[in-house]
Amino acid sequence: xxxxxxxxxxxxxxxxxxxxxxxxxxxxxxxxxxxxxxxxxxxxxxxxxxxxxxxxxxxxxxxxxxxxxxxxxxxxxxxxxxxxxxxxxxxxxxxxxxxxxxxxxxxxxxxxxxxxxxxxxxxxxxxxxxxxxxxxxxxxxxxxxxxxxxxxxxxxxxxxxxxxxxxxxxxxxxxxxxxxxxxxxxxxxxxxxxxxxxxxxxxxxxxxxxxxxxxxxxxxxxxxxxxxxxxxxxxxxxxxxxxxxxxxxxxxxxxxxxxxxxxxxxxxxxxxxxxxxxxxxxxxxxxxxxxxxxxxxxxxxxxxxxxxxxxxxxxxxxxxxxxxxxxxxxxxxxxxxxxxxxxxxxxxxxxxxxxxxxxxxxxxxxxxxxxxxxxxxxxxxxxxxxxxxxxxxxxxxxxxxxxxxxxxxxxxxxxxxxxxxxxxxxxxxxxxxxxxxxxxx
Ligand code: ATP
Numbered sequence: 001x002x003x004x005x006x007x008x009x010x011x012x013x014x015x016x017x018x019x020x021x022x023x024x025x026x027x028x029x030x031x032x033x034x035x036x037x038x039x040x041x042x043x044x045x046x047x048x049x050x051x052x053x054x055x056x057x058x059x060x061x062x063x064x065x066x067x068x069x070x071x072x073x074x075x076x077x078x079x080x081x082x083x084x085x086x087x088x089x090x091x092x093x094x095x096x097x098x099x100x101x102x103x104x105x106x107x108x109x110x111x112x113x114x115x116x117x118x119x120x121x122x123x124x125x126x127x128x129x130x131x132x133x134x135x136x137x138x139x140x141x142x143x144x145x146x147x148x149x150x151x152x153x154x155x156x157x158x159x160x161x162x163x164x165x166x167x168x169x170x171x172x173x174x175x176x177x178x179x180x181x182x183x184x185x186x187x188x189x190x191x192x193x194x195x196x197x198x199x200x201x202x203x204x205x206x207x208x209x210x211x212x213x214x215x216x217x218x219x220x221x222x223x224x225x226x227x228x229x230x231x232x233x234x235x236x237x238x239x240x241x242x243x244x245x246x247x248x249x250x251x252x253x254x255x256x257x258x259x260x261x262x263x264x265x266x267x268x269x270x271x272x273x274x275x276x277x278x279x280x281x282x283x284x285x286x287x288x289x290x291x292x293x294x295x296x297x298x299x300x301x302x303x304x305x306x307x308x309x310x311x312x313x314x315x316x317x318x319x320x321x322x323x324x325x326x327x328x329x330x331x332x333x334x335x336x337x338x339x340x341x342x343x344x345x346x347x348x349x350x351x352x353x354x355x356x357x358x359x360x361x362x363x364x365x366x367x368x369x370x371x372x373x374x375x376x377x378x379x380x381x382x383x384x385x386x387x388x389x390x391x392x393x394x395x396x397x398x399x400x401x402x403x404x405x406x407x408x409x410x411x412x413x414x415x416x417x418x419x420x421x422x423x424x425x426x427x428x429x430x431x432x433x434x435x436x437x438x439x440x441x
Pocket of ligand 1: 196266314
């Protein structure tokens with residue numbers, strides 16, 4: 001048996017649509033750029049990842065969670081620098097009118113869309129924030145923004161959380177939520193969207209201790225991605241140097257994944273100094289200082305180490321990584337399989353009666369009802385057993401339980417392993433124990 005990895009994002013996008021992971025938003029109206037809807041299997045996969053992140057981040061003493069609102073006082077975005085500086089350089093092709101990010105294409109080369117030469121406009125800055133109006137009067141004083149990142153809701157709640165939860169430095173605040181960016185060129189499926197979800201954590205530390213915290217979080221975050229089953233050789237570090245480093249940051253590394261389009265950012269870990277809290281202190285006129293009882297009640301604005309990962313991008317990486325095409329000489333035996341780590345797989349077990357008749361379906365339904373108490377399970381009785389296995393392979397279900405005629409005689413079933421495709425005969429009343437052993441995490 002030989003196998004190949006995912007070669008093109010289009011292959012994954014088509015599987016995702018066919019099997020209920022992801023659909024284009026408002027598809028019946030021709031879609032809308034950079035927006036996607038998660039189907040039943042996609043949302044299950046995404047929630048599994050989100051829950052794993054939430055647990056890794058907040059089931060510990062030094063990090064707590066919040067859920068802040070998407071719409072905020074517009075001065076927040078002045079203070080954070082987004083109103084004046086959250087922009088990408090944009091060029092237009094005068095020939096085909098397509099728009100590109102000037103830092104993502106080589107403008108000395110022909111237009112990647114129509115091939116016209118020397119037809120690009122000069123780069124102009126394009127602010128990525130979506131604007132909307134708050135209240136019944138539409139004037140400039142009612143302009144609010146859809147948040148382009150979740151982090152500012154954490155910064156503006158720093159003292160609320162610190163005092164209400166009696167947190168001592170170093171401590172962190174985590175949140176998961178939607179962010180919106182009017183990206184110039186959304187694309188690569190759900191890699192770059194205009195509406196997406198972020199999982200961010202701000203870790204507040206005493207100035208001077210940020211390097212130690214940074215290195216600890218670097219290690220923790222890499223381990224988290226590995227714990228989801230992503231292959232080590234598909235991950236690498238990219239350090240921000242020179243111009244790439246934001247003016248307020250004293251260190252920044254990205255975790256990159258090798259997507260079909262090449263190595264690209266999945267998570268950023270940034271040492272942001274006291275920039276954000278310092279700016280909020282300046283713009284709000286409210287002190288953002290921490291009183292350090294462990295250091296003679298010294299007052300200071302803490303430094304911040306941030307970990308910021310896109311939930312959709314992470315979901316995409318998990319799917320890209322799991323995707324395999326397997327061949328066995330002739331094409332007949334070809335199968336596509338998503339080799340998800342069982343921890344993240346949307347469906348953990350499928351129950352498949354060989355036939356509808358002869359009481360097999362009823363026996364299978366009883367087993368399914370039992371298993372459903374503990375696992376996200378599927379019941380499928382339609383079509384040939386081979387086709388049903390292929391479907392479960394394509395959605396990454398680690399185990400299939402088949403009820404056949406032998407079950408009627410001796411109350412045993414077969415359990416098929418997705419990756420090895422081996423089948424084991426197990427007593428029906430031992431299936432729950434079997435799965436408990438295999439799926440313990
Ligand atoms: P890029 O350089 O790709 O535009 P960025 O450096 O602006 O990204 P950050 O602001 O650091 O990204 O955002 C943190 C994380 O949020 C990114 O690592 C990514 O996983 C996710 N993210 C950012 N923009 C998008 C988007 N348009 N669609 C999906 N996820 C995104």
